[in-house]
Amino acid sequence: MPEPYDVLVIGTGVTGLSAARQSLRDGLVTATMESLFFGGLVTNINELDGEFSGSGSDLAAGLMMQITKLGVKNLSAVAQAIERDGELLVVKSDAGSHRARSVIIASGARLKRLGVPGEAELEEKGVSRCADCDGPFYQGQDVVVVGGGDSALQEAIVLTEFARTVHLVHRGAKFRAQQHLVDRLGGHSNVEVHLNVQIEAVLGDKAVRAVRFRGGAELSCTGLFAYIGLEPESGFVPEAIRRDAAGCIETDSSLQTSMPGVFAAGAVRSGYGGLLSHATAEGMAAAISAAEYLGRQPANPVR
Numbered sequence: 001m002p003e004p005y006d007v008l009v010i011g012t013g014v015t016g017l018s019a020a021r022q023s024l025r026d027g028l029v030t031a032t033m034e035s036l037f038f039g040g041l042v043t044n045i046n047e048l049d050g051e052f053s054g055s056g057s058d059l060a061a062g063l064m065m066q067i068t069k070l071g072v073k074n075l076s077a078v079a080q081a082i083e084r085d086g087e088l089l090v091v092k093s094d095a096g097s098h099r100a101r102s103v104i105i106a107s108g109a110r111l112k113r114l115g116v117p118g119e120a121e122l123e124e125k126g127v128s129r130c131a132d133c134d135g136p137f138y139q140g141q142d143v144v145v146v147g148g149g150d151s152a153l154q155e156a157i158v159l160t161e162f163a164r165t166v167h168l169v170h171r172g173a174k175f176r177a178q179q180h181l182v183d184r185l186g187g188h189s190n191v192e193v194h195l196n197v198q199i200e201a202v203l204g205d206k207a208v209r210a211v212r213f214r215g216g217a218e219l220s221c222t223g224l225f226a227y228i229g230l231e232p233e234s235g236f237v238p239e240a241i242r243r244d245a246a247g248c249i250e251t252d253s254s255l256q257t258s259m260p261g262v263f264a265a266g267a268v269r270s271g272y273g274g275l276l277s278h279a280t281a282e283g284m285a286a287a288i289s290a291a292e293y294l295g296r297q298p299a300n301p302v303r
């Protein structure tokens with residue numbers, strides 16, 4: 001039987017990659033587990049703002065390059081369960097079981113769906129989840145973006161480059177997005193804001209042709225981008241690990257879950273701040289806590 005890993009990180013978004021980098025710097029034998037592609041949701045963003053610059057893919061690729069040089073073991077598998085086996089933890093996956101002395105859950109989150117008729121049926125036929133990837137297909141067309149948070153405004157701004165009109169549809173009277181995004185959006189003449197309205201159906205046969213609001217009014221469009229928040233990727237997390245009502249994992253101040261030796265960080269964690277800098281910081285903090293749990297002295301993370 002192979003030696004257990006010191007740290008097994010589930011998820012390779014910015015949080016998981018940052019956690020793995022810290023564990024490797026601490027000299028711990030570290031593996032990551034990811035089902036498909038590394039990088040997570042950030043790879044859908046072409047131009048990061050705030051404390052990072054460049055594209056999300058570049059950021060993720062840079063982190064992956066660093067952990068590869070440091071000797072990470074990348075496991076391509078879908079995590080299905082976490083169990084305790086004496087002193088060790090066992091992560092069960094579709095590609096077999098992997099033993100570790102500690103586990104960091106950094107499985108992130110996925111975009112929520114509106115859950116209205118027509119949305120699922122017209123997925124990839126006008127219903128999109130990535131403005132940067134699909135924006136060019138909507139050159140000169142009318143698109144609807146749903147939501148009033150940072151994601152909706154950020155992605156609406158991206159779509160102004162391509163669409164004739166970007167209709168930003170928000171159920172509330174006020175955006176909750178950061179003010180700089182509200183200001184930037186206001187600088188685009190091809191944006192129409194619709195407040196206090198909710199979509200009850202996506203219409204179209206082979207492709208999106210309109211959305212219908214509660215009350216019956218229709219708005220013509222060929223693209224729909226819903227950015228109405230995130231839901232955690234925590235389906236594989238066992239009952240023994242406490243979660244909040246939204247399914248996000250609860251942790252103590254050291255980011256340890258209710259299962260000793262299992263830590264959680266980033267968008268899957270209850271109380272996550274939401275910014276990229278939080279993802280990085282939480283990943284590193286969870287790795288430092290895992291090192292302490294293993295009785296190892298963490299390296300200085302500030303370099």
Ligand code: NAP
Pocket residue numbers: 049050114146147148149150151152154170171172175176198227228229230273274275276
């Ligand atoms: P969010 O902040 O949770 O905002 C979700 C928005 O969708 C809210 O305006 C909400 O309306 C609306 N909404 C929720 N459910 C809805 C429904 N069923 N129908 C219609 N509208 C609905 O989500 P997010 O914008 O995806 O952001 C997630 C996290 O990532 C946040 O922490 C955010 O700060 C962060 N983020 C940061 C950046 C950046 O720094 N550039 C970019 C993207 C995301 P109400 O306002 O009425 O509740």
